[in-house]
Amino acid sequence: MHPHLSHLGSDLCQGVLEYAEGRPLGKCGLCWLKIHLANKYGGGIEKLSHEGKLAFVENQLFDIFDSAANPVDGNCWWTNAEDPFQCLAACMDLSDALRSPSPYHAVSHLPIHQDGSCNGLQHYAALGRDYMDAVAVNLVPGEKPADIYSEIASR
Incomplete structure (x- = not known):
């Protein structure tokens, strides 16, 4: 290749x-x-x-x-x-x-991309069993994808 x-x-x-x-x-x-x-x-x-x-x-x-x-x-x-x-x-x-x-x-034959949004933060949210963090990093189903980086930037 x-x-x-x-x-x-x-x-x-x-x-x-x-x-x-x-x-x-x-x-x-x-x-x-x-x-x-x-x-x-x-x-x-x-x-x-x-x-x-x-x-x-x-x-x-x-x-x-x-x-x-x-x-x-x-x-x-x-x-x-x-x-x-x-x-x-x-x-x-x-x-x-x-x-x-x-x-x-x-x-x-097309590769379909799946975004594993903020993977490291997903691990921390799961390990801490923190529901609010899980929502912010897309571990919990929601209406639309969460974007923790935009949320942090707006704060």
Whole structure:
């Protein structure tokens, strides 16, 4: 593997990486693909609840399909994303799935990023069994993702 092509590399590097073996999305996987796309679009969308992210993607389907089919000559919606190449890869994957006869059976090779928000602080909250800290670091389910760093900065 090339030394500069890494899952920890730039947006371009991450946008071209795929798993060699794909897996059928299933209902859960299709939802996570949409959430991933919203997260990669960014611009504050990543701070919404899962339902908000799913609604954002549903409202952008025209642009998502256009981005997948015409990434250079289309309206280039994907270029406005915070992580444009990862967003484009997600647009292509989602477009393929939704245009297939059975989206839940569509095979995806795309890595879906999951943010382990403030992992060290999560360990401290769990060890201390502190409910308020657990809420602040996303150990407890909430309406939308908590952001302890923004909370600390505002104080």
